[in-house]
Amino acid sequence: MSFPSSIRRSPRRMFSAAFLVVLLLVCVLGAVENLAVSAVPVLERELGISVPEAALLTAMWGVAASLSMPLVGKLGDLFGAKRTLLVAVAVAAAGAIVCSVAASFPLALIGFALLGLGASGTVTAVVLVQELCAEEYRPSATGYVVGAIVLGGVAGTILAGPTVDAFSRFAMYVTPAAVLALCALLAVFLVPNRAPSKPDNSRFDWIGLLAFCTALVALQLALLSSSTTGWASIQVLTGLGVAIVAAVAFVLIERRALRPFIDLAMLARPSMRGSVLVGFLAGFGYGAGFFLLQQLLVLPIGPNSPGFGYSLTQISLTLAPCLIVGIAFGPIGGALVRTLGLRTTVVIALSITTIGLGMLIWWHSEAWQIVLGSVLVIGVGGAMLFTTALSGVQAAVEGAESGIATSIVMTARNLGFIGGAPIVAVFILVGSPASAPAPTELGVQLAFTVAALIALCGFTVVRKLSVNRASAQKTGSVLPEQAPEAGGADEAAAPGPGQGRSSQD
Numbered sequence: 001m002s003f004p005s006s007i008r009r010s011p012r013r014m015f016s017a018a019f020l021v022v023l024l025l026v027c028v029l030g031a032v033e034n035l036a037v038s039a040v041p042v043l044e045r046e047l048g049i050s051v052p053e054a055a056l057l058t059a060m061w062g063v064a065a066s067l068s069m070p071l072v073g074k075l076g077d078l079f080g081a082k083r084t085l086l087v088a089v090a091v092a093a094a095g096a097i098v099c100s101v102a103a104s105f106p107l108a109l110i111g112f113a114l115l116g117l118g119a120s121g122t123v124t125a126v127v128l129v130q131e132l133c134a135e136e137y138r139p140s141a142t143g144y145v146v147g148a149i150v151l152g153g154v155a156g157t158i159l160a161g162p163t164v165d166a167f168s169r170f171a172m173y174v175t176p177a178a179v180l181a182l183c184a185l186l187a188v189f190l191v192p193n194r195a196p197s198k199p200d201n202s203r204f205d206w207i208g209l210l211a212f213c214t215a216l217v218a219l220q221l222a223l224l225s226s227s228t229t230g231w232a233s234i235q236v237l238t239g240l241g242v243a244i245v246a247a248v249a250f251v252l253i254e255r256r257a258l259r260p261f262i263d264l265a266m267l268a269r270p271s272m273r274g275s276v277l278v279g280f281l282a283g284f285g286y287g288a289g290f291f292l293l294q295q296l297l298v299l300p301i302g303p304n305s306p307g308f309g310y311s312l313t314q315i316s317l318t319l320a321p322c323l324i325v326g327i328a329f330g331p332i333g334g335a336l337v338r339t340l341g342l343r344t345t346v347v348i349a350l351s352i353t354t355i356g357l358g359m360l361i362w363w364h365s366e367a368w369q370i371v372l373g374s375v376l377v378i379g380v381g382g383a384m385l386f387t388t389a390l391s392g393v394q395a396a397v398e399g400a401e402s403g404i405a406t407s408i409v410m411t412a413r414n415l416g417f418i419g420g421a422p423i424v425a426v427f428i429l430v431g432s433p434a435s436a437p438a439p440t441e442l443g444v445q446l447a448f449t450v451a452a453l454i455a456l457c458g459f460t461v462v463r464k465l466s467v468n469r470a471s472a473q474k475t476g477s478v479l480p481e482q483a484p485e486a487g488g489a490d491e492a493a494a495p496g497p498g499q500g501r502s503s504q505d
Contacts, residue, residue, distance in 0.1 A: 006052055017389065018191040019132050021139070023090060023148045025183045026125045029118065030152020032092055032176045034093040034116045035160050036061050039099070039172060040374055042164050047106045055111050063118025064221050066414040072120040073127075074209075074261060075406025081128040081403065082191050085121050089184045092118020093177040100173035122149060123407045130402065136338065143334020146387045150326040158320075208253045208261035215246035217417065228424040249266035257265030262404055270406065274461040276412045278346060281458045282385035283413035285353050287420025288451045289377040292360075293319060293370055295428060304363065306441045321371055325379030333387035343462050346388045348460045357452035361445050367485055385458075386413065424451055 004274025044054050076084040095114025102108040122145070156176075163172040229235050254260040266272055273337040297315045300309020312320065336345040356376025363369040389412075393405045424447040431442040 003236060005037065005469070013220075018146075018187075019129060021183060021186045021190050022085075022125055022128050022132070023144060025085065025180070026122055026145055027148040027152040027155070028179050028183060029089070029092060029121055029125075029177055030051075030149040031156035031159075032096055032115060032152075032180070032301055033061075033065075033119050034156030035172060035176065035486075036099070036112060038042040039160055039164070039169065042169055043099075043102070043108055046169060047102070049110060050240070054106050057108060060109055061112045061116040061119075062386075062414070062418065063217060064113045066220060066418075067216055067410050068117045068120040069123050069407040069411050069414075070216075070262070070404060071209065073403035073405070074122045076127055076403035077125040077313045080193055081124040082187065082193050084403075085128060086184055086187060088118050088121025089180050090118075092121065093180045093184075094118075094179040096173040096180075100170045100177075120407070123410055124403060126406050126410075127403050130394055132192075138394050139337035139342075139387070140254075140331065140334040142390045142394070143331040143337075143387045145331030146383055146390070147327045148330075148331060150323060150383060153318070154327065155324045158316075179451060203255070205257045205259055205261040205311065208250060208257055211250035211253055212261060215243045215250055216411070218243035218246060220418055223415070223419045224379065231422075242362060247270060262408070263430075266405060267408075271392065273348060274407050277387050277461050278385055278392060278458060279389035279409040279412040280416040281350070281353075281455060282382055282389055283416025283418075284420040284423075285357075285416075285451070285455060286378055286382045287417035288424045288447075289357070289374065289382075289420075290456075291421035292320070292424055292428065292444065292447055292451070293374050296364055296370065296444065299439060301392050305470035306439065306444050307366070318370060319374055322377075322379035325375050327384040329380050329383040330387050333384035334391065336384070337388060337391045342388060342392055345384065345393075347459070347463055349381050349384035349388060350455060350462075352376055352434070353385065354452050354455045356381060357448055357455060361448040361452065364444065420451075423454075424448075442493040 011373060027282050030145065040054050040057055041048060043057065049057075072084055072088060072303055091114055093114075093117055094109045098111035098114060099108060123456040126142060126145050129145055130138050160172060163175070167283065174271045176291050218239045222236045222243065225233065225235040225239065249263065254262060254264050269278075296306060297308045297310040297318060299305050299309065301307060301309040308314075333345060340348075354375070355374050359370070359376070360373040364373065387408050390406060394402065427450055428443040430446050431440040432438050
């Protein structure tokens with residue numbers, strides 16, 4: 001894989017090798033992430049842990065990953081994306097080794113926490129590939145990263161079971177850890193360093209970081225609890241209340257901080273807000289769609305049941321095509337951003353997602369309908385939305401803010417994924433008796449309808465997204481930050497002759 005001669009600062013061959021090494025690191029990190037989730041039943045059996053403890057393992061991984069993403073993004077801006085990525089890879093490899101030798105639940109919990117922390121390395125990987133290529137090729141590079149993440153996820157899901165059956169849990173975890181170590185060694189020599197902004201630890205906004213993490217953890221725990229206790233439970237309401245209070249405190253702290261953890265002016269940009277919402281919708285479509293399709297496939301066949309009664313193997317085979325398609329449509333989404341522009345690509349991705357969800361409202365009684373719907377919603381729409389969200393960040397912020405901005409979008413995607421299942425789970429039980437709640441045909445239709453309506457909300461933010469800089473330069477368009485706002489709207493007027501760029505967004 002290589003980029004044209006517009007690549008900067010070093011010979012073309014070096015950057016091609018560096019790009020491949022970063023993609024391989026991302027792919028293996030994606031495999032380790034899915035290995036962690038897929039191996040939970042193995043740990044249940046070998047360590048004798050209970051079902052609530054198994055759920056806590058999965059929750060620990062998800063919370064650790066989302067919690068560390070903003071911090072890793074900020075550290076990448078301060079110390080360089082390469083260094084931060086290598087540290088994240090080392091943490092992920094350590095987590096895999098801990099899980100491979102864990103003989104008790106607490107040790108397994110520590111291993112999952114380390115795996116979650118290491119998974120945040122994908123944030124700096126996105127920033128790193130942006131640094132390796134010229135600006136006009138960055139959307140395509142981002143698409144390849146998304147494809148590598150999906151590819152790693154597919155590999156981890158497929159290989160977890162056979163590796164355990166043929167060898168052992170030790171081999172399942174140690175093998176990707178060894179591959180990570182090898183890739184990290186290659187990255188040390190092949191991936192160039194970018195001079196980071198000079199860190200000033202004495203002025204780092206640790207209080208703002210604490211408030212942000214408190215809000216994020218409380219929100220995630222509330223979303224996770226809603227699937228088992230309901231949205232009106234004391235746990236969910238308390239979590240949401242804590243999240244709101246912590247978020248308000250975070251805003252007040254950041255407004256007075258000399259060196260804020262997250263620049264609120266950056267978050268206030270319409271283009272940045274649009275990218276965050278697109279990232280949330282990408283995660284929501286994946287989480288809600290995957291949950292609903294899994295419920296349909298696993299439900300037993302019956303006179304009043306819309307289910308298929310499939311085994312776990314049959315479910316994996318049925319949903320595998322959408323993951324395989326997602327490998328290709330990450331890069332395709334990047335290519336479309338480069339050729340058609342960011343806004344047009346988002347419209348295409350949202351349209352495909354909405355069409356897929358709308359189709360599943362009425363057609364979900366045959367296996368081929370499930371496969372087609374999952375390919376449209378998850379494989380095509382989800383992968384393209386994720387790519388456009390990350391590409392939108394690069395068009396909305398400057399290089400010094402790219403790490404923290406990318407982490408915010410990826411955190412929004414995680415929140416969408418976590419919240420997708422609980423939101424549609426409220427509707428899937430509509431029409432079932434209170435004494436024996438179970439998904440019904442009416443509930444499934446209503447759940448897919450709600451998911452489609454939420455996807456339609458994404459069209460309201462398309463105009464807020466930044467125009468891709470490379471595309472704007474080709475067409476002579478004016479970038480949003482280059483033009484003054486008129487009447488409070490997002491539209492901008494073209495500068496007159498001799499008028500230069502007078503302000504920074």
